[in-house]
Each structure stands twice: as structure tokens, then as C-alpha cells.
Amino acid sequence: MNHISDFSIFNGANILITGGLGFIGSNLARRLANLGAYVTLVDSLIPEYGGNLFNIAGIEDWVRINISDVRDEHSMKYLIRDQNYLFNLAGQTSHLDSMADPFTDLEINSRAQLSILEACRKYNSGIKVVFASTRQIYGKPDYLPVDEKHLLRPVDVNGINKMAGEWYHILYNNVYGIRACALRLTNTYGPCMRIKDARQTFLGLWIKQLLQGQPIEIWGGDQMRDFTFVEDAVDAFLLAAEYDIANGQVLNLGGNQAISLKSLGELLIEINGSGKYVLKDFPHERRAIDIGDYYANADFARKVLGWEPTTSLRQGLFKTLIYYRENLEAYL
Numbered sequence: 001m002n003h004i005s006d007f008s009i010f011n012g013a014n015i016l017i018t019g020g021l022g023f024i025g026s027n028l029a030r031r032l033a034n035l036g037a038y039v040t041l042v043d044s045l046i047p048e049y050g051g052n053l054f055n056i057a058g059i060e061d062w063v064r065i066n067i068s069d070v071r072d073e074h075s076m077k078y079l080i081r082d083q084n085y086l087f088n089l090a091g092q093t094s095h096l097d098s099m100a101d102p103f104t105d106l107e108i109n110s111r112a113q114l115s116i117l118e119a120c121r122k123y124n125s126g127i128k129v130v131f132a133s134t135r136q137i138y139g140k141p142d143y144l145p146v147d148e149k150h151l152l153r154p155v156d157v158n159g160i161n162k163m164a165g166e167w168y169h170i171l172y173n174n175v176y177g178i179r180a181c182a183l184r185l186t187n188t189y190g191p192c193m194r195i196k197d198a199r200q201t202f203l204g205l206w207i208k209q210l211l212q213g214q215p216i217e218i219w220g221g222d223q224m225r226d227f228t229f230v231e232d233a234v235d236a237f238l239l240a241a242e243y244d245i246a247n248g249q250v251l252n253l254g255g256n257q258a259i260s261l262k263s264l265g266e267l268l269i270e271i272n273g274s275g276k277y278v279l280k281d282f283p284h285e286r287r288a289i290d291i292g293d294y295y296a297n298a299d300f301a302r303k304v305l306g307w308e309p310t311t312s313l314r315q316g317l318f319k320t321l322i323y324y325r326e327n328l329e330a331y332l
């Protein structure tokens with residue numbers, strides 16, 4: 001099926017985005033504000049996470065911001081009322097942090113998800129929910145590219161909690177008819193990603209290192225990965241919200257090419273016009289939870305949503321570098 005949408009359905013719609021000051025949430029907010037939606041962003045702005053007020057520069061007068069925590073059931077109960085769509089993106093995203101502090105990850109990625117869905121069930125059962133899940137829940141792939149039929153075998157606490165968060169959404173769709181679906185995101189990159197450290201993604205840290213004239217550190221280097229440019233990911237969120245055929249489904253997002261980390265480093269340096277990399281062994285604590293090679297089979301999202309990632313890796317990295325050249329200070 002090939003859906004071509006102008007997303008006019010979102011004009012005048014009430015939208016809640018959890019994690020709305022984060023990387024993907026803020027890109028989604030920008031798009032929705034431009035489409036004429038009434039957008040409310042919920043974000044706790046926990047410093048170690050990806051939220052940044054600068055992410056919404058230029059649209060701050062067009063969105064409502066509510067600094068609260070999705071673990072606060074009372075706030076969520078209030079915020080969910082009267083919304084047409086919920087884009088549920090708030091999350092603890094660091095795999096290492098989930099091992100160091102498993103209970104915070106559990107509270108945010110699992111328990112809070114259940115309470116958000118309970119709030120939907122009790123106070124707004126007509127809402128449509130799109131949940132940001134992750135490829136991390138597959139663990140080390142048995143085969144490539146990974147499709148949605150692949151066994152789920154998470155290798156870290158974050159993967160287990162995100163898996164539970166995802167399946168609560170599917171359960172509430174199936175049992176209570178709260179329309180919900182989940183997108184299993186692969187490495188997503190682009191303007192507004194966290195570059196301070198590697199908590200969100202190593203690619204953010206590479207960009208910072210490159211722009212500060214430092215060599216980028218590549219661990220291993222042979223691992224294959226795929227990457228979705230954030231605007232393509234935003235398309236997928238909007239399509240998943242619009243089309244009820246996605247209800248109750250989990251859908252992989254992917255990129256349009258798989259690439260080794262070493263080749264990715266080389267490509268980034270080439271696009272930047274200068275830079276160096278050093279190859280290093282994986283630090284022990286990272287190796288223990290690394291998933292090896294991964295790239296997605298996103299045919300199901302293509303078929304169900306008519307989704308197509310249209311930004312090439314080269315174009316996407318180029319746009320990302322330009323953004324951080326202009327705005328580096330706001331992300332350090």
C-alpha cells in the first residue's frame with residue numbers, strides 16, 4: 001500500500017508529545033506546529049537526558065511546554081485529557097545508564113508507560129498513541145536484516161524495559177481498544193541530537209569531536225549499522241498516527257543503507273572536509289552489552305504506512321554537520 005499524505009489531518013488537532021524537548025520529539029513538534037496543530041510538550045529536562053530548550057528555538061510561541069515528569073501520574077492524567085494524538089517519546093535512552101541505575105530505567109521506560117496508558121484508558125479512550133520503541137530489544141541479531149518476526153532477546157536492562165513499554169501499548173490496543181502502535185527505531189540522527197556525550201548515540205559525540213578538531217574515537221569499527229535521518233523518522237511517526245491500519249502493530253524503521261562504523265567515520269570526515277579517527281577496542285562495559293551487527297528490514301513499515309526514508313546518509317550527515325557548525329554552543 002502506498003499512502004501519500006499531506007498530513008492535513010493534523011491541522012487543528014490537539015497533540016501531546018512526551019519527551020518533546022528531546023531530539024526526535026522536538027523535530028516532531030516543529031513539523032506539527034508548521035502543520036497547524038496545537039502542540040503540548042511534556043518533558044522533565046533531566047540534565048543527563050536529551051532535552052534542550054534550544055531544540056524548539058523559533059517555535060516556542062507556537063507550542064505549549066509543560067516541564068513535568070511522565071512518572072507523575074497526576075500531571076499525566078491532566079495532560080492527556082482532550083488530546084487527539086499522543087506521541088510517546090519520553091525515555092531514558094542510555095544503555096550504560098540502565099545498567100548502572102536499572103530502577104530509574106524501569107520507572108521511566110516501563111512503569112510510567114503503563115500509567116500513561118491507564119490515564120488514556122480512564123480519561124481519553126479515543127486518543128491515538130504512537131510509541132517510540134527501539135531496535136535494542138532484538139539483542140544480537142540471529143540474521144540480517146532484522147524483521148519484526150525476529151526473536152526479542154534484549155542484552156541490557158534498557159532493552160527489557162523498552163520491550164515492556166512497547167507491549168503495554170499493544171496490549172492496551174488489543175484489550176481496551178486504545179489505538180496504539182510502536183515504531184522500533186534504529187540509530188536516528190540529525191539536528192537536535194545530543195552531542196555532549198555518547199549517552200544518546202556515539203554519532204553525536206563523533207560530531208562534537210570532529211567540530212572541535214579532535215580525532216573521533218571508533219570502537220571496533222567493523223560493526224554494521226543503519227541510520228534514519230530524523231525528518232524521515234518524523235514522517236513515520238505522522239503516518240503511524242494517521243493510519244489506523246498500524247494499530248496494534250510494531251514496525252521497524254531503518255535507513256536506506258547499511259554501513260560499517262569505520263566507513264561511517266570516514267564518510268563523516270569526508271563530508272566535514274577535515275578530521276581524523278582513531279580505532280580503539282571496545283571498553284569492557286560496552287562490549288558486554290553490544291549487539292554486534294544490526295540493520296533493519298523496514299519492509300513492513302513501507303507496506304503498511306507507505307513510509308520511505310528519503311534522505312541519503314550523505315545528505316543527512318551534511319545537514320547535521322551544518323546545523324552543529326551553526327549551533328554548537330547550545331549543545332555543549
Ligand SMILES: NC(=O)c1ccc[n+]([C@@H]2O[C@H](COP(=O)([O-])OP(=O)(O)OC[C@H]3O[C@@H](n4cnc5c(N)ncnc54)[C@H](O)[C@@H]3O)[C@@H](O)[C@H]2O)c1
Pocket residue numbers: 018019020021022023024025042043044045046049050051052068069070071088089090091092093108132133134135184185186187188189194200201
Ligand atoms: N535516537 C535514537 O537513535 C533512538 C533509537 C531508538 C529508540 N529511540 C527512542 O525514541 C525516543 C526519543 O529519543 P530521542 O533520541 O529523542 O532521545 P532524547 O533523550 O533526546 O529525548 C527523550 C526526551 O525524554 C525526556 N524525558 C526522559 N525521561 C523523562 C521523564 N521521566 N519525564 C518526562 N520527560 C522525560 C528527556 O528529557 C528528553 O528530552 C526514546 O524513547 C528512545 O528510546 C531513539
